[in-house]
Amino acid sequence: MIHIEGLCKKFGKNKVLSDLDLNIEEGGVFAVLGPNGSGKTTLIKSVLGMVVPDKGRISVMGEPIKKNWKYRKKIDYLPQIANFPGNLRVKELIRMIKDLRQGESNEEKLITLFKLEPFLDKKLSTLSGGTKQKVNIVLAFMFDSPLLILDEPTTGLDPASLIHLKELIREQKQKKKTILITSHIMQFVAEVSDIIIYLLEGDIYFKGTIAELKTKTAQTDLEHAIASIATTPAHV
Numbered sequence: 001m002i003h004i005e006g007l008c009k010k011f012g013k014n015k016v017l018s019d020l021d022l023n024i025e026e027g028g029v030f031a032v033l034g035p036n037g038s039g040k041t042t043l044i045k046s047v048l049g050m051v052v053p054d055k056g057r058i059s060v061m062g063e064p065i066k067k068n069w070k071y072r073k074k075i076d077y078l079p080q081i082a083n084f085p086g087n088l089r090v091k092e093l094i095r096m097i098k099d100l101r102q103g104e105s106n107e108e109k110l111i112t113l114f115k116l117e118p119f120l121d122k123k124l125s126t127l128s129g130g131t132k133q134k135v136n137i138v139l140a141f142m143f144d145s146p147l148l149i150l151d152e153p154t155t156g157l158d159p160a161s162l163i164h165l166k167e168l169i170r171e172q173k174q175k176k177k178t179i180l181i182t183s184h185i186m187q188f189v190a191e192v193s194d195i196i197i198y199l200l201e202g203d204i205y206f207k208g209t210i211a212e213l214k215t216k217t218a219q220t221d222l223e224h225a226i227a228s229i230a231t232t233p234a235h236v
Contacts, residue, residue, distance in 0.1 A: 001026040001147065001178045002047060007056035009042055009202075016042045017053065018202035026146075027176045029169060031189045033226060034199035040182050041080070043199065044149055047180075048077060061146065073101075078140035080151040080182075082132060086125030090116065090135055093124060097139050105142040113164050114138065130156040137161075141168055148172060148179045154188050166192055186223040196222075198229055205229060 002024040009017040016039045024030055032040050045051040047058060049065055049072060057064065060071045084093060094107055111117060114134040119127060127135070133156040140150065150169075154162055169192050172179055183189050189196075196213050198206040206213060206229055210222055219225040 001061060003057075003059045004043075004047075005057045007043070007046060007053050007058065009039075009046065009051065009053045016202050017046070017056075020056070020203055022197065022204055022207070024178065024180070024197075026178055027173075028194040029173055029179045029181060029192050030195045030197055031193040032180055032182050032197045032199065033189065038199040039202040040199055041151070044151060044180065044182065048072065048075065048149065073103075074145050074147055076140050076143055076145040076148045078136055078148075078150045078153050080155065082136040082139075084124040084132065084135070086123060088124050089121055090124065090127070091120040093135065094138065094142075097142075101143055103143050106144075107138055107142040110138040110141055113168075114161055128156075130158060130161070133157055134161060137165060137168070141172075146177055148177060150179065150181045152182055152184070154183060154185050162188070186226060190222045196226075198226070200229075 002022070004020060004022040007017050007020040020039070020043070032043065034040050042051055046053050047060065049069065059065065061074060063071050065071055088096070098105055098107070111120070114137065116131070116134055116138065119131055124132065124135070137153065140148065153165060157165060166188070169179060181189070181193065190210060193210065196206065196208060196210060197204060206216070213222070213225045213229065214220065217225040217228040219228050
């Protein structure tokens with residue numbers, strides 16, 4: 001699904017990704033974890049074509065992404081911070097994204113699921129952070145793409161909405177889709193993820209199942225295993 005080879009990226013003198021190699025197989029939920037500054041966001045934005053690496057190759061679904069924008073049509077993306085135009089109403093934003101994507105969508109089901117009907121005529125600038133995140137989720141899940149990238153999707157969600165999000169992720173997984181998630185909420189990661197990818201200082205220090213990570217770190221829960229892996233790193 002995603003093949004990355006020798007990926008390097010610097011911002012000024014700060015080396016963010018350091019000769020990173022990674023294969024993400026088709027189907028399943030992959031949690032990309034690591035401390036702040038480990039390169040998670042840069043890695044994701046490189047896959048999306050939003051950051052141009054200094055060196056290395058990336059292919060998505062068998063297609064090299066360099067000088068190729070069409071592969072993005074097969075990706076649904078939920079950004080960590082959704083900078084919506086504040087003067088737009090919710091229904092106008094949804095309509096605009098539908099017009100841009102020009103694909104079949106299921107936004108009505110998602111609007112009902114997250115109880116957004118009362119907000120459709122509201123301007124985005126008036127919405128709370130949690131409601132904006134629900135709109136963000138609707139936009140990410142309303143199309144039927146084979147690859148989903150969800151950057152901190154739980155931000156601002158109430159308990160009921162968090163349950164709905166987990167259900168949506170499981171539904172997509174059952175459809176054999178590939179889902180990349182970043183999150184600082186380890187309970188959420190433990191509940192939805194198949195594979196943990198742990199980044200530290202711009203490189204992959206672990207890739208495997210939660211059970212394998214627990215065994216490797218001699219810890220009984222994911223939170224302590226993640227805390228421990230940074231002090232006992234070993235390349236995949």
